[in-house]
Amino acid sequence: MTRAPFTIRNGREDDLPYLNAYAFAEGMDSLPSAEAxxxxxxxxxVPVGFLRIRRGDDGVAHVNPVVTCATWxxxxxxRALVEEALERFGELRLVARGESIPFYRALGFQELGWDDIASPIASECDGCEMYGECQPLPMGRRLP
Ligand SMILES: CC(C)(COP(=O)(O)OP(=O)(O)OC[C@H]1O[C@@H](n2cnc3c(N)ncnc32)[C@H](O)[C@@H]1OP(=O)(O)O)[C@@H](O)C(=O)NCCC(=O)NCCS
Incomplete structure (x- = not known):
């Protein structure tokens, strides 16, 4: 399959208008900075997608979130953003929106329990009015 040309680099503050537009289009919060x-x-x-890592108290890297611009x-x-992060951290966990579960399954992620997710991230779903529609699922993958 022909691949569209893109490369991956660190995010910068001047990327934020793009990244926050992509996040906004998905009903996600703005990124406070380009850190991580x-x-x-x-x-x-020009940014066409991004991935942010947040660390739990136990140091485990959580994807929060990954977004690809709709036209890309x-x-x-x-896949490239998640696999690169997996190579860097060795293990990734996250809460998948129901619609993105097939994406994570295609990347080899498996279901986890809510207790496996860092509490500030797990609690983002608490009381969310979209919970029933979203059907979020804790998932993770660890490299052998
Ligand atoms: C989920 C998302 C990041 C996927 O990005 P993408 O750049 O289109 O994904 P890729 O092209 O790298 O796809 C990787 C694999 O996942 C599969 N996949 C992606 N979306 C899929 C879907 N909705 N259903 C089934 N498979 C899917 C692809 O077929 C591909 O499989 P392959 O590599 O074996 O051929 C993108 O759809 C998105 O930004 N969604 C909105 C934000 C969101 O929900 N983010 C996740 C929650 S944090």
């Missing part, structure tokens, strides 16, 4: 953010950029260095979906951007 990796971005996929096109051949003009299906070109391997999300």
């Amino acid at each position: 953010v990796r971005v996929a950029v096109n051949d003009e260095d 979906r299906g070109w391997g951007v999300g």
Whole structure:
């Protein structure tokens, strides 16, 4: 399959208008900064997707979130961002929105319990009015 050209680099403050527009379109909160953010950029260095890592108290890296710009979906951007993070951290956990569960399953993630998720991240779903529609699922993958 032909792959669209993109590369991955550290996020920068001047990327935030793009990243927050992509987050907003998904009903997600804005990123407070570019810290712990990796971005996929096109051949003009324009962000087409991003992944942010948040660490739990136990140090485990959590994906929160990964988003690909709608027009770039299906070109391997999300997979590349997640696999690169997995290589760096060795283990990733997250709460998958119901719609994104097939994506994470395609990447080899498996179901976890809510207790496996860092509490500030797990608690984001507490009382959310979209819970029933979203059907979030704790998931994770660890490299052998
Ligand atoms: C989930 C998301 C990040 C996927 O990004 P993407 O760049 O389109 O994903 P990729 O092109 O890298 O796809 C990787 C694999 O997942 C599969 N996949 C992706 N979305 C899928 C879906 N909805 N159903 C089934 N499979 C899916 C692809 O077929 C691909 O499989 P392959 O590599 O074996 O061929 C993107 O759809 C998105 O930004 N969604 C909105 C935000 C969101 O829900 N983020 C996740 C919650 S934190």
